[in-house]
Structure formats: C-alpha cells, structure tokens
C-alpha cells in the first residue's frame with residue numbers, strides 16, 4: 186500500500202500564535218500642528234520619536250487607553266476624533282494603530298520616565314525626526330490630514 190505522505194515529510198502540530206498586543210498612539214493636533222514625543226526607554230528606542238500612548242489593557246477600548254495613557258504620560262486630556270488608516274507591526278508581538286486626537290485640557294508636560302522632549306510639528310517638519318520604525322507608515326496620511334486643516338483655515 187502506498188504511504189499516505191511522501192517520505193521525508195514530517196508532520197508537526199500547529200500551535201496558534203497569540204494575538205499581538207495592541208498599542209495605540211495619539212497624533213494630538215492643535216492649531217494645524219501635531220505633537221511628537223521623544224522616548225527615554227528602552228535603550229534601543231531612546232532618543233527616537235513616537236506618538237505618545239501605550240498598550241491597550243484587557244477590557245479597555247483603544248480610545249480609553251489613549252485617554253488614560255496621555256493623562257499619565259503628559260498630564261493632558263484628549264478626545265479621539267478619528268484613526269489614521271492601517272496598522273503596523275511592532276516586532277512580532279505588538280501592533281500599532283494611531284488615532285487623531287484633539288487637546289481638551291492641559292499642556293503637555295512629559296513624565297521624564299517615558300519622554301524627555303515633545304515638539305509641535307507642522308506637516309513639513311514630520312520627516313525631520315528620527316521616528317520609531319512602526320510609526321513611519323502613518324506619516325503620509327498624517328501630513329495629508331494636517332494639510333487639509335491648513336487648507337480649511339484651521
């Protein structure tokens with residue numbers, strides 16, 4: 186009788202991968218500019234720029250996670266107004282999405298444990314910064330959004 190599989194094929198059990206941990210960042214927009222924050226940790230990310238935010242906790246909505254993280258990290262209240270298209274892998278274990286948010290209250294005052302600088306950027310300045318790699322795919326859509334605000338006189 187013929188062997189059911191060609192010789193040399195090794196069958197292995199398929200182990201499902203865990204879902205990636207969702208990370209959310211906020212593109213906080215004010216007066217046609219967006220806020221970027223410079224990380225202090227971990228060492229490989231220190232000195233590089235990101236959208237402030239963090240991991241979504243179990244049972245939390247992405248927008249609620251952003252509101253919580255931005256209070257903790259920058260001492261500001263924000264309202265999520267939309268999401269930039271797409272998502273980006275952070276290594277093999279996390280995935281980044283980026284919201285557009287409005288500043289509702291406060292002035293960004295970075296907790297030095299997380300960030301050592303913030304900048305309000307015009308669309309034309311986005312490319313000047315050394316962004317974390319997963320953030321880069323969002324920059325074109327963000328520049329378009331800022332340009333549309335400027336064009337509308339906002």
Ligand SMILES: Nc1nc2c([nH]c(=O)n2[C@H]2C[C@H](O)[C@@H](COP(=O)(O)OP(=O)(O)OP(=O)(O)O)O2)c(=O)[nH]1
Nearest residue numbers: 208209210235236237238239240275281317319320
């Ligand atoms: N917050 C944030 N994290 C980002 C961005 N881009 C990017 O690759 N990351 C990475 C850096 C970290 O490895 C991970 C998020 O970690 P985090 O340290 O900000 O999250 P967290 O505040 O919830 O972390 P934790 O210290 O409470 O564990 O995602 C981004 O734009 N914003």
